[in-house]
Amino acid sequence: MRLIIQIPCLNEAEHLPVTLAKLPRQIAGIDSIEVLVIDDGSNDNTGDIARQWGVQHIVRHRRNRGLAAAFQNGVDRALAAGADIIVNTDADGQYEGEDIVHLVQPILRGEADIVVGDRGVADNAHFGPFKRRLQRLGSFVVRRASGTTITDAVSGFRAISREAAQRITITTEFSYTTDMLIQAGRKRLAIASVPIRTHKTERPSRLFKSIPRFITHTAITITRAYTTHNALRVFVGIGLAMLVLGALPVLRFTWFYLNGEGDGHVQSLVIGGSLMMMGTLVSVMGILADLIATNRKLMEQTLFKLRKLEEKLGETESDAQGQQEADTTPDLIAIPTRRSR
Template sequence: MTKLIIQIPCLNEAEDLPATLAALPRHVPGIDTVEYLVIDDGSSDDTAGIAARWGVHHIVRHRRNRGLAAAFQSGVREALAQGADVIVNTDADGQYEGADIALLVAPVLEGRADIVVGDRGVAKNAHFGGFKRRLQRLGSAAVRKLSATDITDAVSGFRAFSRDAAQRLTITTEFSYTTDMLIQAGRKRMAIASVPIRTHATPRPSRLFRSVPRFIMQTGVTMARAYTMYNPLRAFVGSGLVVALVGMVPLLRFVWFYLQGQGDGHIQSIVMGGALLVIGVLLCILGVLADLVAANRKLLEANLLEIRQLREKVDAQAKAFSDSSDEHPRRSATG
């Protein structure tokens, strides 16, 4: 029995959620059971009540708003606990076409991909303005470089992933999971695919960020943080070498003037160059230490994955035993 759980992170989506739920598929080829999961991320409206009245199978509620990344992670944990074999994440604003979920899950079911990202065709999407198109293409190009993947729409929230991929991923950012997930998955050598999808216009502004500059800054910080976490040696040593090379410029300048017999008036070049050189060496040392920490993190992640899988086996055995006991109740002994 293959179970698909479609999760929808929500923040004050009582108005748009019914239409989104109505557009979701009830049956998907290759899937035996389709269930819905709504994560109410501290909404002040009746989002959770709407979800319950529409028959959503699972509802997770945050007492206060924690952000999209935390809502996504809560949804994944609940989906895994409910036995999902495939998880699909979509938005509540109706941007994505529910019928295209079948396209997303197909590569996962066929074993060709661990994660599938819906490609909105940013370059030609009529629902995006010119500036947004250029911004999305630039951001996706940066994520492709950092993650060593070939994903053309890095910030698309319409994506599917296998149970194994969900167990191995841990979102660390508080802003958005999209770029963090791709960089993490790419560096963990997961198979990532992209499929074209349809989109709809969303007249209301995004609730994820208040302004474009803020979005750019937060996304940039997320990308830098994720890349440094999974490539600390390259990040720190590369930065250290750049700083050291910059420090060599004033030192060479001093040597030049010293050989000309004019070294007395250029002591500041030694001070500046020496300081930059020391900083560069320290950054390289930090890179080595960070790489050792990263190696330890990999061991911890492997142990965490084994613990999760072992817990699932124990829970499954306990459930099977409970079901068996219900079907064949023990009779009390009589004297």
């Protein structure tokens, strides 16, 4: 069982050594623990620090591509390296490295595909009152959108099984946390959470520059992810609402028309007819979007099978290479010797 701990980094040369020092070296049930650092276009010596600390895997982006891309590229690299479990943590020291031991347990026991570290947002001493309410609201929205019971949806401290990592592809450009949970919920993956410890971070977040911007980007991410997996429900719902709204002025015009006063209320007919036509078009768009979503599911299944096939081919090549090395190793032949009389 191989565990790879991935750490997305952007200019983390100062904090990375402390984070690496606190990572566990041994976990019961895990044969090997390796570290993967994703250097997301840092302009300091983050990559050099990772090499000096003996990090086994380093992914380097020539320019900053964002947290979501860094996370996805890290997962792809970890899968290629043969990871059975992938743990994602931050380099800023917010999460306690020793809690990785607790984070992977539900996966080791076969109880979960994804485990999210619960920071205890409601009473976390490192969060202000406004941030607590905001985090709780965001988690509530994600729970409703994903059909899960996770209480800390935006926690970046999480463990993922190999199969779950193969099934999920992050498409957002902002943050992977909510997109990943909505995908996992819709794909019926088993998601669990465990309480974790947190530390106060000394530097401001590099993911967003202000709370309003964070809210805006998170809302867009949740809406996009939910619409992607529930296109028919979203578009047909909007279309039906427009049809109902359009029917009201049409009924109004019909009432006045039947009472001989239709000439002065033609605008109601125009407005109502326009709304009903737009509602019909939106509903048709919903059907088309649902067909596209179905095609996406087929493509995801194909991608999952392709990843499985690549995994098997990699194992076959490794076995063949090992056999070839064994065949080319000269055999030692025991030559009997005569005893002198």
